[in-house]
Every structure is written in C-alpha cells, then in structure tokens.
Amino acid sequence: MRDLMGMMKQAKELQERMQQMQAELEQTEVEGASGGGLVTVRVTAKGECKAVRIDPSLAKPDEVEILEDLVVAALGDARVKAERVMQEKMKSLTGGLALPPGLNLF
Numbered sequence: 001m002r003d004l005m006g007m008m009k010q011a012k013e014l015q016e017r018m019q020q021m022q023a024e025l026e027q028t029e030v031e032g033a034s035g036g037g038l039v040t041v042r043v044t045a046k047g048e049c050k051a052v053r054i055d056p057s058l059a060k061p062d063e064v065e066i067l068e069d070l071v072v073a074a075l076g077d078a079r080v081k082a083e084r085v086m087q088e089k090m091k092s093l094t095g096g097l098a099l100p101p102g103l104n105l106f
Contacts, residue, residue, distance in 0.1 A: 014093075017093055018093065021089050021090070021093055022046075024045075024089065025044065025045040025046045025085070025086060025089065026044055026045075026046055026048075027044070028044060028045040028085055028089075029042050029043065029044055029045070029050060030042070030043060030044075030045060030078055030081040030082050030085060031043075031078060031081075032074045032075060032076065032077030032078025032079070032080075032081060033074055033077060034070045034071075034073035034074040034077060035055075035058070035070040035073070035074075037055075038054070038055040038057070038058055038070065039052070039053070039054050039055070039058070039067070039070040039071055039073070039074045040052075040053045040074055041053075041071070041074045041075050041077075041078045042078070043075070043078040043079065043082050044082065045082045045085040045086050045089070046082070046086070047079060047082050049075065049078075052071060052074075054067065054070075054071070058070070
C-alpha cells in the first residue's frame with residue numbers, strides 16, 4: 001500500500017512538471033532560416049509561428065515562387081529546432097528515460 005501511495009505521489013509530481021514544461025515550451029522560441037538568412041521565421045517550441053522576416057531584396061514580382069519556397073524551408077528549419085528543444089526538455093523531465101519513438105506526450 002505504501003508503494004502505491006509513493007507511485008501516486010510521483011505521478012502527481014510528474015504531471016505538475018509536465019504542465020510547467022508545457023508552459024515553458026509555449027514561451028521558448030527558436031529561429032529557422034533559409035536562403036543564407038534572407039528568410040527567417042521565429043516559432044515557439046510547440047511550433048506556433050510568431051514572426052516571418054524577409055529580406056527586401058527578395059521582394060521581386062518575378063521571384064515570388066522562390067520566396068515562397070524559402071519561407072517553407074525556413075519554417076521547416078524552425079520546426080526541426082523546436083522539436084529538438086522539446087525533446088531535450090522532455091529528456092530532462094523524464095530523467096533521461098528514453099521513450100518509445102512516436103510517443104508524443106504533447
């Protein structure tokens with residue numbers, strides 16, 4: 001019975017830490033870039049896009065398709081970085097315990 005109470009307490013503590021980490025991930029921002037920095041995007045570690053910056057030299061009517069591709073690439077770069085931040089935070093939360101691939105707790 002005592003072990004069960006201890007496990008319940010640990011589960012509650014883990015849940016509280018997960019909630020704190022969720023809030024922290026919403027505040028943590030990463031920046032992705034493409035085109036040698038001509039296009040940058042800023043997203044939260046949860047993947048919410050906060051800002052897009054495009055170098056004015058790219059704003060040419062005949063190069064819109066290139067610009068669109070660069071924005072997509074910058075968002076992809078930012079998403080990868082955001083996932084990395086989330087994984088690092090999760091690792092610190094679980095004490096380095098490796099979770100199975102595809103187990104999304106967020």
